[in-house]
Amino acid sequence: MNRNKANSTPTTNRGFSLLEMAAALSLSMGVAGASLAIITQHTYFMRQINAFSFIREEAPQINRILTSLLSSASDYAIYDEKSGAFSNGTVSNSGTALLLFYRSPSGIPDRTAIIFETTGDSKSLNLYNYRNGWSSEPGWTITSIADDVLFADHSGMLTIELSGQRGEEITYMGGTR
Numbered sequence: 001m002n003r004n005k006a007n008s009t010p011t012t013n014r015g016f017s018l019l020e021m022a023a024a025l026s027l028s029m030g031v032a033g034a035s036l037a038i039i040t041q042h043t044y045f046m047r048q049i050n051a052f053s054f055i056r057e058e059a060p061q062i063n064r065i066l067t068s069l070l071s072s073a074s075d076y077a078i079y080d081e082k083s084g085a086f087s088n089g090t091v092s093n094s095g096t097a098l099l100l101f102y103r104s105p106s107g108i109p110d111r112t113a114i115i116f117e118t119t120g121d122s123k124s125l126n127l128y129n130y131r132n133g134w135s136s137e138p139g140w141t142i143t144s145i146a147d148d149v150l151f152a153d154h155s156g157m158l159t160i161e162l163s164g165q166r167g168e169e170i171t172y173m174g175g176t177r
Contacts, residue, residue, distance in 0.1 A: 054164030058145050062125075063172065065142050066160065069112065069127075070174055073100040076158060078151045082115045086134045094152035098160075114142065116149035125149050125162075 016024075049056065070076075077099045078092050079085040085097035096117075102110040111130040115138075117123070125146055126138030148163040160172040 051166055052164075052168060054145055054166065054168050055170065058143055058164075059162070059170050062143050062146075062162065062170075066114075066172055067174075069100060069114065070158070072102060073112075074103045074109070075101040077101075078153055078158075082113070082117060085113045085115065086128075094150055096149060096151065098151040098158075114151075116146070123147060 077085075078095050079089055079097040079099065080092050080095040082097050084090060084092075084095070085099045096115065098114045100112045100114065102112070104110045113128040113130070113134070114125065115128065116125050122144065123146065124138075124144040125142040127140055127142055128134055129139045143162075145165065146162045147165045148161075150161045152159045152161070158174055162170045162172075164170075
């Protein structure tokens with residue numbers, strides 16, 4: 001068999017044309033641009049969610065604690081500050097100290113104080129229990145993330161306004177009267 005190179009079919013070079021490469025490159029750039037836009041949007045939303053962590057994480061816990069304390073109280077009194085609540089000072093329509101009274105089987109009312117305090121640079125909403133006198137240290141801290149707390153009485157309706165560190169505001173309403 002004698003093969004003549006002139007009569008044989010030429011071998012075809014395998015590869016992509018310039019048009020195919022341009023199309024593939026354009027498609028890849030489009031996918032990369034869309035991915036970048038999605039990642040940027042996701043990062044923005046995550047920053048927004050983290051900015052309101054007080055409302056998302058802390059507020060539900062504060063709500064459960066306050067609901068439990070207020071639902072079992074028989075009466076309340078609001079004072080301008082901690083010293084007024086501890087000494088049965090002048091009752092006010094608004095303040096940073098809330099004194100809760102509970103009925104006990106002995107007939108002597110139990111007392112609990114919820115007080116928003118600023119100590120140095122730290123702010124906290126603390127709970128004090130009355131056991132033969134007021135303790136100088138809180139029984140426990142309800143939250144240390146709130147920036148401001150105000151208790152107020154509006155025609156027998158107790159409102160508790162909490163402000164977060166980034167300006168978030170939550171108002172709880174209820175009462176025992």
